[in-house]
Amino acid sequence: MTAQTRSPLLHWTAVVPVLAAVALIATWGRELPLTVVALVAVFLAGAVLAAVHHAEVVAHRVGEPFGSLVLAVAVTVIEVALIVTLMISGGGKTSSLARDTVFAAVMITCNGILGLCLLSGALRRRVAIFNSEGTGAALATVATLATLSLVLPTFTTSKLGSEFSTPQLAFAAVASLGLYGLFVAVQTVRHRDYFLPITTGGVVVDAEEHAAPPSTRTALTSLGLLLVALIAVVGNAKAVSPTIESAVAALGFPHAVVGIVIALLVLLPETLAAVRAARRDRIQTSLNLALGSAMASIGLTIPAIAIASIWLHGPLVLGLGPTQMVLLGLTFIVGILTVVPGRATPLQGGVHLAVFAAFLFLAVSP
Template identity: 30%
Template sequence: MTAAIRSILTPSAIVRLILGWGAFAALLFAGPLLAPPVAGPLLVSALIVIVGVILICAFGVVHEAEHLARLLGDPYGSLVLTLSIVLIEVVLIAAVLLGPGDHATIARDSVMAVSMIILNAVIGLCLLVAGLRHGSLAHNRTGVSTYLSLIIVLAALAFALPALIGANGSYEEWQEVPIIVLTIGIYAFFLYRQMGAQAADFHEVDPRLPQIPAEVGTGDSVPPKLSIREIISTHRIEIIVRLALLVATVTPIVLLSHDMASLLDDGLGRLGAPVALSGVVIALIVFLPETITSIRAAWQGEIQRVSNLCHGAQVSTVGLTIPTVLLIGLLTDQPIVLAESPANLLLLAVTLLLSVTTFAAKKVTAIHGAAHLVVFAIFGITLFS
């Protein structure tokens, strides 16, 4: 093992891996003991242990994500963390759909919860933190506008259109193929442009932050700044090892959060809480590493990185989840219910309108963040209605 790899695979990193995967293995073996109804003390103890392990692993993910972000620069660094979490989440949703039972609404409920958390709770908290610490902050309006344009289109395809042209909240079979093709097509085109000709649209523009030279990516690198190809060529081993470690650390977070779903349902059911609350809590836990990374970026005044992480995660979640579940529905002849309730559609519309008005301004402030947090609080109220 080289010195470079040893500097990455530190004792702390190895301990996190052992804790994360060990806890997941323990849950598998303890399955019969944790089958509902679980004794109160055992239920609380299990949840505390799981959440504790998730927190420890989350900070490990953040550590690797920040190293990759500094090494690769944005949007590439943010994209690595976003895609790692979202891809694992999509695979798990697909696994649930392919398993026994009726899960027609799992994609709708999961993506809606993620949307409210990312677009209101996380972004609201980040803008509030950044605004209180740094005052008003400039963002790259072209990049944010690109994200929001895709979010609006994909959200309409996912949650609103099925209620208008489909049947019982689902698309007709003949409608699903063009929706899959269009969703995958626009998402693939977005990634192609974001990682290529439009990469500069996702760089920081606030004058108080260090700026990336315009020459980067044109073939005339300005030391110590290098083009993405030169960075990958120069640091290939480090990037591969850190990426592998990030994925290996984030996977148990997602697996544990889904394994604890039945425990959480059991506990919340005893408290008389709504079933939908469990989905929101699980979504919060799944995206915990991205939330921590976003808040740290906001603390440092990197508001464009906040957008890259949050808006990028939202685009990836809808752009990958919807075509995946629709394709599974076609292949397995399962109904996939996507149409949302009128209350959630109203909140989603308010969220999208608020996002557009927030980031249409030259600078964002703490008041913008407070407005987003209010919308998330209202979403919380609707869960109990």
């Protein structure tokens, strides 16, 4: 990582997350006028930029691939907490919230972030190089988790509708958590070298040669500020969601578009961090972030929802519809063809972005 622990920007990156958190506390649960919404949006953008900075500081301290896990897991844990809170308080109208959020996260990470990073890296250096073994393992895990949790409920017969029965939901939760834990162990211990960045020249980067790692104290400070910034991002995104809902309704778009907009805001720190890594010829780091985020979103959300279902009332819809399953299948087919060679041209990045554009368009015009 190239995070500069003595950067002159350190001051604002420390102040903005705190201000964003104060704005979150002051506006939580209130109906906001348009001017306040605009101010919250400014703090939201500042918290996103600060989160990226602090994530890079922490990642530079712990090294890859541990660094990629920091931002992905932190964002996902807070996102899961938000989903569960909304489902508990929202009643029947939020029955498909978990499904819509997880599916949006998979499409954003596996097509939007991944495609943008491949395109950015390949345009700068003609070809984007990455480790096909590590990336392939990550993609296979995401595909398995998504199929078990989002596709099978549409076809099971123990319960009517696109829902799991209680034993099926428990199995999906245990399988999701187990697969995610196994992948993290492989990524960080057993086969750590499969997930290290590879430069265009074929050199494996196990450490940053041009900058000394930050001190433990600096890294811990950045970790704390990272969590504050992420909480502010998710919370302020929720605060502006009523305005987004009103705008979506005024435009005549389906209500599912609201969830996509919120998911885009929540995943913005990971997007910026991944693109910045790609521009520094660290494509593997970008892919670790993208696929790790998709994996964490499923592997942590489904177990959390399974536990929360004890208190939830009403149906829990997890199964995808036909259009969503086609897009999910296309995503994994294209992903396999992208990953196998271990290198990508701008074409592969463009193909993933085209699938992502189709997802957005069909969400607006189903």
